[in-house]
Amino acid sequence: MKQSQLFTKTRREPPSDEVAKNAQLLIRAGYIHKEMAGVYAYLPLGLRVLNNVSRIIREEMNAIGGIEIQMTALQDKEKWVKSNRWDDAVVDVWFKTALKNDAQLGLGFTHDEALIDILKNYIASYKDLPRYIYQIQTKFRNELRSKSGIMRGREFLMKDLYSFTRTQQELDAFYEKVQRAYHNVFRRCGIGDSTYLTFSSGGTFSQFSHEFQTISDAGEDVIYVDQAKKIAVNKDVLNDEVLKGLGLTRSNLVEKKAIEVGNIFRQGTRFTDALGVYYADEKGERQSLYMGGYGIGVSRVVGTIVEVLADDKGLVWPKEVAPFAVHLIAIAGKSGEKVSAAADNLYADLEKAGVEVLYDDRDVSAGGKLADADLIGIPTRIVISEKTLEKDSVEVKERASGETKMVALSVAIDHFA
Numbered sequence: 398m399k400q401s402q403l404f405t406k407t408r409r410e411p412p413s414d415e416v417a418k419n420a421q422l423l424i425r426a427g428y429i430h431k432e433m434a435g436v437y438a439y440l441p442l443g444l445r446v447l448n449n450v451s452r453i454i455r456e457e458m459n460a461i462g463g464i465e466i467q468m469t470a471l472q473d474k475e476k477w478v479k480s481n482r483w484d485d486a487v488v489d490v491w492f493k494t495a496l497k498n499d500a501q502l503g504l505g506f507t508h509d510e511a512l513i514d515i516l517k518n519y520i521a522s523y524k525d526l527p528r529y530i531y532q533i534q535t536k537f538r539n540e541l542r543s544k545s546g547i548m549r550g551r552e553f554l555m556k557d558l559y560s561f562t563r564t565q566q567e568l569d570a571f572y573e574k575v576q577r578a579y580h581n582v583f584r585r586c587g588i589g590d591s592t593y594l595t596f597s598s599g600g601t602f603s604q605f606s607h608e609f610q611t612i613s614d615a616g617e618d619v620i621y622v623d624q625a626k627k628i629a630v631n632k633d634v635l636n637d638e639v640l641k642g643l644g645l646t647r648s649n650l651v652e653k654k655a656i657e658v659g660n661i662f663r664q665g666t667r668f669t670d671a672l673g674v675y676y677a678d679e680k681g682e683r684q685s686l687y688m689g690g691y692g693i694g695v696s697r698v699v700g701t702i703v704e705v706l707a708d709d710k711g712l713v714w715p716k717e718v719a720p721f722a723v724h725l726i727a728i729a730g731k732s733g734e735k736v737s738a739a740a741d742n743l744y745a746d747l748e749k750a751g752v753e754v755l756y757d758d759r760d761v762s763a764g765g766k767l768a769d770a771d772l773i774g775i776p777t778r779i780v781i782s783e784k785t786l787e788k789d790s791v792e793v794k795e796r797a798s799g800e801t802k803m804v805a806l807s808v809a810i811d812h813f814a
C-alpha cells in the first residue's frame with residue numbers, strides 16, 4: 398500500500414484527553430480514532446493489527462478443535478432471566494434497549510446463555526459431544542471506568558470459546574489444551590515472556606479459574622509471580638492455604654501490576670442446567686452437560702502489545718501482528734527522479750513477491766518520514782536514497798533492535814521474500 402493513499406495522518410502531540418499510553422500512541426500514529434470515552438474506531442493500520450491478532454487466535458482455536466460461529470449482539474431478555482443474569486443488580490455492565498413494542502433487549506456483554514440456547518437444537522445425545530465452539534465478536538459493557546484506552550472498552554472485540562463435554566474429566570482435559578493454545582497465542586503476539594498463567598477465584602465448580610496476566614505498570618490487576626515456575630496468583634485469592642495447595646512459597650513471589658489478557662473458566666453445569674440443556678448417555682439416561690468458557694480480549698491484546706513493547710520513539714510491532722512487514726521509504730534529495738524510480742520498482746517487486754509493504758511515497762522531509770516510521774513501528778524499515786543508490790543498495794533497519802545493514806538492490810527481493 399502507498400502511504401499517500403492512507404487517509405490517516407500522524408500527530409506530533411498526544412491527544413490531551415487520553416492518559417493511557419496505548420491510546421495515546423495508537424491515536425498519534427493514526428491507528429485508531431476515539432469516538433467517545435471507551436469507544437474506539439479502527440483505522441486502516443489499526444484494523445490490520447486487530448485482524449492479525451484475530452487470525453492468530455483463530456489458528457490456535459482451530460488447532461484444538463474449535464469451530465467458529467457468529468452470534469448476535471442483540472440479546473433477548475428471556476434467556477438471561479432464566480440464568481438470573483438479566484437483573485442490573487447481578488450484572489452491572491448491561492447496555493439495555495427495547496423494541497417499539499417495549500420488549501426488552503440487551504447488547505451482549507458475553508454469550509454463554511445465547512450459545513446454550515442455540516445448542517438446545519443440536520445436542521441431544523452423547524454422540525453429539527464434545528463440542529468446542531467460538532466466535533470473535535464485539536461485546537458491549539457499560540464499564541464504570543475507561544481510563545485504560547483500548548484495554549478497557551465499552552465496546553470491544555472478544556474471542557469467546559465455549560466447551561461442552563460429557564464429563565468433568567473431559568472438561569479438565571480440554572481446559573488444559575486451551576491453556577497451551579493460549580500460551581501459543583500470547584507468544585505469537587510478542588507478549589509471551591511477560592504473560593503468566595495466574596490462579597484466580599474459581600466460582601462453583603473448581604477451586605480456581607485461570608487468568609492470563611501480562612506484567613505491565615499499566616495493568617489494573619495485582620498478581621504475585623513465581624518467576625522460576627512461570628506461574629502467578631491473583632491478589633484476590635492469595636492466602637497461606639492457597640499457597641500451600643499450589644506448592645508456592647510467599648518469599649519467592651514478587652508483586653506485580655498486570656493486564657488480564659485472557660481467562661479460562663469451568664462453569665460446569667451451572668448454566669446448562671439453568672437453561673435446561675441435557676444429553677442422553679449410552680443408556681438413554683438424561684445427563685448434565687459440562688461447560689467451560691474461555692475468553693481473550695482481542696482489542697485488549699493489541700493495547701497490551703503497545704504497553705509492553707513500545708519505546709520512546711513509538712510503536713514496536715512483533716512480526717506476526719504488524720500491519721505491514723516492511724516500511725519502504727524513499728528519500729529523494731537532489732536526484733529525486735532517480736530515487737523515486739528505483740523505489741517505485743522495488744515497491745512493485747516486493748508486492749509481486751508477496752511481501753506486505755507500506756511505501757512512503759509522500760512529499761515529506763526525510764526527517765519527517767523517518768520519525769513517522771519509528772512512530773508507526775513496522776518491524777523492518779528500508780530506506781532508499783541517493784546515498785544508498787551510489788552503492789546500488791538499500792539501508793535496512795530493524796525497528797525493535799535498531800540493527801542496521803546495507804543490502805544490495807540485486808538481492809533485496811530474495812532477502813525480503
Ligand code: ATP
Nearest residue numbers: 540548549550553555657658659660692693694697
Ligand atoms: P476485567 O476483570 O478486566 O473486567 P473480566 O473478568 O470482566 O475482565 P471476562 O468477562 O472474562 O473479563 O472477559 C474475557 C476477556 O475479555 C478478559 O480476559 C479481557 O481480556 C477482555 N475484556 C474484558 N473486559 C474488557 C473491556 N472492557 N475491554 C476490553 N477487553 C475486555
Ligand code: MG
Nearest residue numbers: 490538540549
Ligand atoms: Mg469486567
